[in-house]
């Protein structure tokens with residue numbers, strides 16, 4: 001209800017109250033739940049044939065380019081019930097109109113006897129509910145807007161006949177009173193999906209030819225823009241508010257109504273003095289139908305959007321100025337209103353008469369409504385009339401306006417277009433997501449590469465570790481073997497030392513007494529020599545220790561290098577070489593030590609002889625006197641310092657004693673004489689120049705006889721040594737064999753306990769083994785068996801001679817095989833030498849090792865031995881030799897034998913051993 005009381009004075013409605021403006025709270029809001037599809041809406045529209053402005057069968061090509069279909073302006077007439085004033089004033093008069101809603105006719109009484117009948121699209125009596133009015137007047141238009149058409153709902157009528165009531169009633173006291181604006185928004189909100197669709201609203205008033213923003217009154221000169229091509233009218237300067245719920249819409253309506261100009265006219269206490277225009281923009285996205293196209297094609301197709309615009313126009317009341325009682329500013333308002341309404345009427349007349357000129361530009365109202373009359377919009381007009389006969393003229397005028405409007409034909413056009421903007425946005429989102437995915441994949445790829453690299457590094461370092469461990473183990477093994485052999489050497493040396501000391505003590509004790517009593521010759525020179533040799537041995541031992549320390553230092557260096565540079569294979573190789581050099585030095589030292597041992601042994605023998613001579617109390621006048629003198633001159637010349645001692649010439653010796661004499665002494669009854677004699681012969685035989693004479697003089701035979709007839713091991717040892725020396729000559733070898741030498745040497749070996757005796761015997765047989773002609777005989781007489789029998793003593797010197805003999809024998813066999821004179825398995829193998837060879841192949845004693853390696857290589861030359869060698873495991877030793885042997889000639893010989901034997905090659909392939 002209006003609170004304004006000033007008659008004829010224009011007021012803003014801001015702060016005023018009018019029933020239609022009061023805010024509604026709950027009943028009017030509607031949810032924006034899921035909406036039916038466009039298709040179903042089309043069906044719904046078609047199922048409402050009675051509705052005003054039913055939907056045209058417009059083409060939905062989707063491009064918005066259709067020219068539209070004819071759609072006439074639909075017109076409904078609504079009669080307001082008598083108001084309080086009319087009930088009193090017109091109490092005695094009948095209504096000026098009679099409605100026949102069932103035939104959609106209205107009878108206008110001209111006088112008591114005459115009526116005019118008019119037909120409308122809808123006739124709404126004073127009893128028509130607001131809901132029904134909405135459904136017949138507005139709903140089809142609203143549905144059209146939702147389908148993408150522009151729509152106009154407009155109320156036209158005399159002041160106070162219910163235009164605002166019909167359109168703008170908020171229904172805040174009674175929800176049944178809600179007008180078209182509220183119900184239209186409810187329907188729209190119920191139909192759209194706010195996720196994909198949008199609703200925005202402008203609310204304006206046209207007052208005194210000025211367009212003013214009702215949502216922002218300061219914005220009061222808004223331009224009307226017409227699209228010359230489409231004829232669309234827009235107000236780009238107007239505030240556009242997005243609507244997401246009914247409540248905010250109602251607040252917006254209230255705000256707009258508060259700013260609307262209203263006045264208390266004679267005919268309406270709350271008369272609207274401006275034309276109010278509500279614009280609702282509905283933008284809906286169409287779901288793209290899938291027709292089997294690829295995802296990419298689909299995503300490149302811009303989405304279709306439909307843009308419907310609903311324009312609700314609440315015109316200011318039409319009235320006769322005289323009746324409105326307007327004056328002053330209100331008069332100006334009334335004039336302006338009438339001017340704009342008459343311009344609208346003129347346009348509608350022109351349109352109704354299909355006039356070539358429609359004067360839209362005569363007023364802002366007609367410019368604003370250009371699309372609604374004769375344009376592309378679907379338009380529904382409700383004309384409101386009052387029942388009072390006093391206003392028959394205005395009622396007639398309103399009815400005639402409606403009648404003419406009914407003749408106006410619009411070309412309803414679908415506002416559908418491709419939404420390139422949203423396509424671009426969607427593609428941008430897709431592109432970003434693809435970029436992100438690509439980035440993720442790239443990261444995953446890089447991570448995978450990193451993982452594989454780390455894994456590879458781990459595997460490499462694992463392999464390096466395994467290699468280092470294996471290397472360390474191997475090194476440790478070599479070191480252990482080395483320490484072991486050093487220990488053995490030391491034991492032997494100290495044993496010899498002890499023996500020497502004991503001998504010296506015994507000799508010294510006896511000699512001291514004898515020298516003072518009878519003045520005989522002294523043993524002092526011998527003792528000096530002994531101590532000299534001892535010093536030399538000690539020096540050698542010191543050298544050995546120094547070498548050991550050097551080795552240890554190098555080992556430490558090797559360990560340090562390993563720690564600093566695990567992967568430094570070149571460094572390891574270098575250290576290996578150094579180690580090898582040291583090992584060679586060690587071997588050299590060992591050999592020197594062995595030589596010293598031999599010298600020491602011989603010295604001890606000399607000392608022994610001297611002692612025995614002294615025991616015989618100066619028996620220099622006996623038959624042995626010349627010999628002793630000779631012996632003292634001999635003094636093992638090879639042991640003397642070459643710089644100090646002059647070697648006695650053989651001619652001088654023979655002159656003094658005579659070879660025959662010396663040889664005859666070999667058969668002397670006195671054992672001592674025999675011993676002295678055999679030593680002299682042995683010394684003579686050590687020189688190649690004497691050998692022939694000795695043999696020719698029967699020395700060899702005598703020596704062999706000694707082996708047979710004597711049980712003295714010293715004689716055996718010295719004689720065997722002499723035979724060994726003589727056996728270096730090929731002719732002598734045959735002689736030895738012919739005189740049953742093998743048998744004699746074998747039995748000597750079988751009975752010998754002293755390793756040096758065995759060494760001499762083994763040396764003699766080893767020399768015989770090197771004779772190609774004697775192979776079979778030597779073997780048949782037990783030469784190989786005798787050699788193998790001597791390994792029982794385990795002394796390295798003996799083993800070295802045994803290995804040498806085997807190597808010599810194998811070499812001759814190999815030669816015979818190559819020449820084709822030898823077939824079948826090696827005699828060595830037949831006599832069981834192979835297993836001993838294999839067992840000792842890994843020895844660290846170079847003197848043994850070299851001979852064994854050579855023996856293996858020679859045996860491997862003959863294919864007839866290959867099977868047995870594989871069986872006995874000799875093939876592995878050959879592989880090792882081919883890889884590790886420090887002597888290049890042996891290494892390549894082993895490699896050659898392995899690669900030239902089909903049996904070995906097959907076996908290596910089977911075992912997957914690569915020997916390249």
Ligand SMILES: Nc1ncnc2c1ncn2[C@@H]1O[C@H](COP(=O)(O)OP(=O)(O)OP(=O)(O)O)[C@@H](O)[C@H]1O
Pocket residue numbers: 079080081083126157158159160161162163164165166268270271272273315316317318384
């Ligand atoms: N159909 C109706 N039923 C009941 N009351 C009505 C009806 N139509 C109008 N009224 C009442 O009539 C009065 C005037 O109505 P309204 O303000 O809507 O008229 P109007 O045409 O908008 O006037 P103006 O042009 O001056 O603004 C209001 O009090 C309204 O409630």
